[in-house]
Amino acid sequence: MAEMNDIAQRIDRLRKEIERHEHLYRIENLPEISDPEFDRLVKELEELEAEYPLFIQTDSPTHKVGDDRAPGFITVSHRVPMQSLDNTYNKEELFDFDKRLKRLLGDSDQEYLVEPKIDGLAINLIYEQGKFVQAITRGNGQQGDDVTANVRTIRTLPETLPGAEHIGLLEIRGEIYMSQEEFEWINAQREAEGLPKFMNPRNLASGTLKQLDPKVVAKRRLEVVCYGLGAVEGIEFTKQSQLREHFSSWGLPVVERSWCVSGIDSVWEAIEELDGIRGEFTYPTDGVVIKLNDLASQVEAGSTSKAPRWAISYKFAAEQAETLLKEITIQIGRTGALTPVAELEPVEIAGSKVSRATLHNEDEIQRKDVREGDWVVVEKAGEIIPAVVRVITSKRSLDSKPFNFPLRLEELGYDAVRVSGQVVWRLKSTENPVQLRRQIEHFASRQAMDIEGLGKEVVKQLVDHGLVRDIIDLYALRAEDLLGLDKFAEKSANNLIEAIARSRDADLWRFIHGLGIPLIGAEAAKLLSIRFGSMGALSQTRPEVLNSIDGIGPKMTESLVEYFSNQVNAERIQRLYQEAGLRMENQLEVPDETATLAGKTFVLTGTLPNWTRDQAKASIQAAGGKVTSSVSKKTSFVVAGSEAGSKLTKAQNLGITVLDEDQLKELLGES
Numbered sequence: 307m308a309e310m311n312d313i314a315q316r317i318d319r320l321r322k323e324i325e326r327h328e329h330l331y332r333i334e335n336l337p338e339i340s341d342p343e344f345d346r347l348v349k350e351l352e353e354l355e356a357e358y359p360l361f362i363q364t365d366s367p368t369h370k371v372g373d374d375r376a377p378g379f380i381t382v383s384h385r386v387p388m389q390s391l392d393n394t395y396n397k398e399e400l401f402d403f404d405k406r407l408k409r410l411l412g413d414s415d416q417e418y419l420v421e422p423k424i425d426g427l428a429i430n431l432i433y434e435q436g437k438f439v440q441a442i443t444r445g446n447g448q449q450g451d452d453v454t455a456n457v458r459t460i461r462t463l464p465e466t467l468p469g470a471e472h473i474g475l476l477e478i479r480g481e482i483y484m485s486q487e488e489f490e491w492i493n494a495q496r497e498a499e500g501l502p503k504f505m506n507p508r509n510l511a512s513g514t515l516k517q518l519d520p521k522v523v524a525k526r527r528l529e530v531v532c533y534g535l536g537a538v539e540g541i542e543f544t545k546q547s548q549l550r551e552h553f554s555s556w557g558l559p560v561v562e563r564s565w566c567v568s569g570i571d572s573v574w575e576a577i578e579e580l581d582g583i584r585g586e587f588t589y590p591t592d593g594v595v596i597k598l599n600d601l602a603s604q605v606e607a608g609s610t611s612k613a614p615r616w617a618i619s620y621k622f623a624a625e626q627a628e629t630l631l632k633e634i635t636i637q638i639g640r641t642g643a644l645t646p647v648a649e650l651e652p653v654e655i656a657g658s659k660v661s662r663a664t665l666h667n668e669d670e671i672q673r674k675d676v677r678e679g680d681w682v683v684v685e686k687a688g689e690i691i692p693a694v695v696r697v698i699t700s701k702r703s704l705d706s707k708p709f710n711f712p713l714r715l716e717e718l719g720y721d722a723v724r725v726s727g728q729v730v731w732r733l734k735s736t737e738n739p740v741q742l743r744r745q746i747e748h749f750a751s752r753q754a755m756d757i758e759g760l761g762k763e764v765v766k767q768l769v770d771h772g773l774v775r776d777i778i779d780l781y782a783l784r785a786e787d788l789l790g791l792d793k794f795a796e797k798s799a800n801n802l803i804e805a806i807a808r809s810r811d812a813d814l815w816r817f818i819h820g821l822g823i824p825l826i827g828a829e830a831a832k833l834l835s836i837r838f839g840s841m842g843a844l845s846q847t848r849p850e851v852l853n854s855i856d857g858i859g860p861k862m863t864e865s866l867v868e869y870f871s872n873q874v875n876a877e878r879i880q881r882l883y884q885e886a887g888l889r890m891e892n893q894l895e896v897p898d899e900t901a902t903l904a905g906k907t908f909v910l911t912g913t914l915p916n917w918t919r920d921q922a923k924a925s926i927q928a929a930g931g932k933v934t935s936s937v938s939k940k941t942s943f944v945v946a947g948s949e950a951g952s953k954l955t956k957a958q959n960l961g962i963t964v965l966d967e968d969q970l971k972e973l974l975g976e977s
């Protein structure tokens with residue numbers, strides 16, 4: 307019985323973990339683990355569910371397609387669901403796929419189409435009478451986001467299909483991606499501007515497609531490849547391989563090569579050939595898709611709730627190597643998160659030396675049973691940090707002991723908690739010197755307050771000497787304080803003090819980013835800075851307002867709300883403003899013409915029934931409006947509450963529209 311409980315718990319944890327990674331990958335575009343690692347989690351869950359059918363649930367991630375819908379788009383139902391694909395990294399499983407189909411369809415060799423698997427985002431392109439009318443993302447497979455305006459910016463996608471005018475409905479399924487070249491070009495520009503770089507082309511393509519402003523999308527060149535069909539009326543196909551010819555004749559972009567072969571052995575040869583040339587494709591390719599070529603046989607084979615039985619993807623493994631794990635150390639992040647790190651005997655993977663790899667969190671160590679002194683398989687995939695994949699247990703020494711994460715934290719003297727329902731351990735107080743150092747390093751970095759001369763070494767000394775116990779102490783430093791430190795003379799000390807002083811006028815986004823709020827990077831900080839204008843307005847805002855901002859996802863909103871509701875944080879910001887004299891004002895001049903209240907000026911007067919004046923101000927600013935203090939002919943609206951005085955009279959005299967709180971909310975689209 308106890309064992310059954312253990313299994314139920316393992317299954318539950320795996321499901322939660324998979325859902326968390328799905329979210330990070332599809333919604334936040336910030337994956338923590340590589341695709342192969344994610345696929346392994348799913349596989350482990352599948353195996354457990356197969357062994358213990360008692361625990362099968364219809365809403366398990368093994369039964370449904372991940373959801374990539376984002377706020378701000380209209381949801382549209384698919385006429386024909388958009389499914390996922392079963393995948394494997396293993397030749398034997400690929401051959402099993404063929405055996406299953408033979409059992410279903412008869413023993414003779416099946417005809418297959420082998421194509422590159424494009425690492426992008428699935429899209430449904432709808433043409434009526436040969437005219438492009440709508441583009442919908444996969445969403446949850448049943449319903450997706452209408453991203454038509456964004457897809458229209460793709461230059462290689464034809465608006466009309468010559469010769470298809472007689473076809474009532476054509477749903478073309480394909481993949482949106484960004485070329486490596488475009489990705490590198492955008493990153494090079496960002497680097498030149500001192501902005502953080504994007505992680506990989508797939509994340510950038512996904513983040514771009516989910517932009518609410520098509521003008522932003524048009525600036526980043528997205529591309530599309532077409533490979534399949536959804537609903538169709540007015541044309542019939544019999545073979546999968548016909549699609550490519552038709553698509554091509556209509557001017558739709560297709561894969562440059564596919565292999566139509568008979569029997570699974572020939573499929574394998576095609577895969578090997580494709581692996582040899584995939585570096586030349588313009589799109590990122592992470593594997594191969596193998597499909598039954600005969601469309602009637604596809605129908606006969608059918609699908610599960612998640613994926614067709616007539617297709618499978620074979621993915622190319624990431625690069626791996628074996629090495630010795632010497633020690634598990636704990637890394638402290640600037641938010642106080644404690645991440646276990648494997649210190650490795652250096653080993654070369656995919657052309658670079660790897661000496662450290664992440665172990666992610668306590669649950670991952672337990673799941674893989676990673677111990678100090680083990681031989682492990684380390685993997686490096688794409689831009690993701692190297693990770694320990696598994697232990698080679700046959701090489702384990704007899705006296706090895708399981709790694710006890712909480713015990714190690716105790717030995718290190720870390721006073722930490724694991725928040726229930728979460729996988730991370732965090733330091734309880736923020737007084738740990740390492741965390742403080744990370745915070746200050748980040749605050750001073752080029753990407754944040756850009757304080758020249760305040761690098762790692764200096765920060766360490768300031769903290770070790772007790773000169774700085776909080777960010778605010780930086781602003782009380784005097785040149786004399788620095789003279790006792792290593793490598794400081796009068797000139798360098800004065801320079802640093804001046805650089806710190808100059809940072810008082812830093813742009814608001816630099817300050818927001820410098821605070822190190824989880825999930826809020828420089829990009830998000832800029833959006834917030836432009837929308838709110840000042841720290842006061844931002845810290846007063848409500849979650850609905852944050853959520854309505856294009857580019858701020860629900861997780862980010864949650865993180866901001868949590869940050870500002872913390873007393874210590876709120877006080878620090880207050881003191882930095884009042885005592886240290888930081889300006890905290892937006893200086894980016896980027897008026898958002900598409901915002902609902904762009905160009906409108908408001909004056910607030912009197913007491914509103916539900917909102918404080920700061921809240922009303924934050925909402926107006928978030929919608930692109932301006933708030934001023936005196937009424938003039940230029941004022942667009944006066945918002946009046948009870949006990950409104952001379953401003954209301956003046957507005958009435960000038961014939962300016964007066965709103966109450968409800969009318970303001972209506973204008974903001976919040977009623």
Ligand code: IVH
Pocket residue numbers: 388389390391421422423424425426427428429480481533534595613614617619
């Ligand atoms: S056929 C029912 N062909 O991979 C799904 N899909 O991991 C049949 N993909 O959702 C899809 N390249 O977005 C097909 N040549 C290709 C593909 C491809 C990439 C995507 C597709 C699918 C996902 C599954």
